[in-house]
Every structure is written in C-alpha cells, then in structure tokens.
Amino acid sequence: MTSTLNSVRVKQAQPPGSPVAGSSAAENEAGVPDVTVLYRLGEHFAAGYFELPGASPMRRWSRAVRRRFEQRILSGDALLTTLARDFDGDEPLRQRLCHCPRFGNDIAEVDALAAELACFVFSGFRRYVPWRGGRFLPSCIMFTTYADEGARVGATPDGRRAGEPLADSIGPVAGRDTHGPTAMINSVTRLPLQLATGTPVLNVRFGQALLKSSEGQKAIRDLISTYFDRGGMRIQVTAVDREVLADALVHPERHGDLIVRAGGFSAYYNSLSPALKQSILERTEHSV
DSSP, rough: HHHHHHTTTOOOOOOOTTTTSGGGGBOOOOOOOOOHHHHHHHHTOEEEEEEEEHHHHHHHHHHHHHHHTTOOOHHHHHHHHHHHTTTTHHHHHHHHTTTOOOTTSSOOHHHHHHHHHHHHHHHHHHHHHOOSSSEEEEBBBOTTTHHHHTTOOOOOOSEEEEEEOOOTSOOOTTOOOOSSSHHHHHHHSSSGGGGOOOBBBBEEOOOOOGGGGGGHHHHHHHHHHHHHHTTEEEEEEEEEHHHHHHHHOOGGGOTTOOOOOOOOSEEEGSOOHHHHHHHHHHHHHEEE
C-alpha cells in the first residue's frame, strides 16, 4: 500500500523563488488562488503526524512478558488466553505482572527495552514518505485521547485490564513511577526522543506546597532544565494536591475554576471525562 501511495505522490515543491500564495503568479485570471500551485508549495512543508498511544504500556509489558517467559512461568498461548478473558479467574497472575519492574523508575534494563522499542517504531515511520510529500513525524502527545483509545484496547500483559486508559503521552503510566522525579526523567530521557520529531510530551504533577517556597521553585526549575539538557522536548507541569483532585471528583461544584494540564493542553478539570479525571488523579505527586 505504501508503494502504491508513493507512486501517485505529486512532484516535490519548487525550490525557493517559486510563486507563493498571494502573489499574482499563484492566482488565475479571476484572481482566485491556483490550487495546483498552492498544493505544490504546501507539499514543501507537508508532514504526517503519527500518535503512539500505547507507547508506555508496550515498554512496560515487554519487560513483564520477558521475565515471565525467562522464569518459565507462562507460555505465549497461555498468556493470550488469559488476556482474551481479561484475567478473569487469574488474578494472581495479573498481580505478578503488575509488580514487574516499571518504566519510569530509572531501571537500566527496563529503560533499555523501552529505548529499543521506541527506536524501532520511530525509525520505521521515518523510512517512508507520505503520498503528498514531506515526511512522517512520529509523536507521543495524546491530549485527551489516551482514555478513549484505552476503551478500545483489550487487556495488556502488564496487568492492565481491558478498557482502562493507556499511558499519558511519553511518560510512565499514571502512578507507576515511584522513585521520584529524577528517576522518572532519567528513564524518559533514555528514549530516542530526537526521533519523535512530532513532539513527545511529558506530564508531571507536583504538590502545591512545593511552589510556595523559593527552594521548591528552584528545585523544579533545575529539574526542568536538566530534562531539556538531557534531550527532553516538552514537559508540562500540574501543581495541584491529590486531595484537591479527589474532592473535585466528589464535589465538582466546589472546583469550577480548577485547571490541570491534560495530554497537551490546559483544561478545566470538571470538563474532562470521568476516566481522564481519574487518570490525572492517579499521576504520581512528586516532590523534590
């Protein structure tokens, strides 16, 4: 299919100096923009974005599955059968999978698997050219879709049940990063982020108390600077206490002005779906 699409791809855009939108050369006799010229110019800047909604779960369960296979605890057929029935009747296995080492905790072996998988996927997209020209830009910026996408995905080998939200963009699954923000950033920056030119977004949550002191503000500033120094491309901070989010779930009328960072933008907490509210609540509340 890719070769078929590429075979009908229009020619590359003209080099600098070609007619531009708004010039007489880009308009017909009636003064209407020439669509052919505009299309060819647009191709010069064209890009096709690909979102990777399951990136963190895949990084997580690849390690879980490897460990189970290495210990001869589980066969491939048995795992597929268990996933198809959403772990029904096999809660002990689900708990063992849930307690495997997790991405986001500065564990070299887990992060190496994550980097290998990310490199394979990101590089794969970069080998192809969209039918209209330009390039594919792999990205991991899920906005609010990681809950919607998760609703259509069955159980996964990390212990996640069918229908639960996927990971929020490039970071760890909510609540799974338990070794502090530095460990989490170390894990994320081991990924080949430079290949995800469509933007890999990292969301992180801090308690409000941390921002009330100059020391806390400096610590967060240094953490963010370190993230970018190590190759990070975009980080989003929410500074809301867990207690506030939990109360907003029960008493939304008290928190009409509560704003949080979602997958790639700010939103009123009350405007989000129940699944997204719960996912943001479950994000690890970091301190530094």
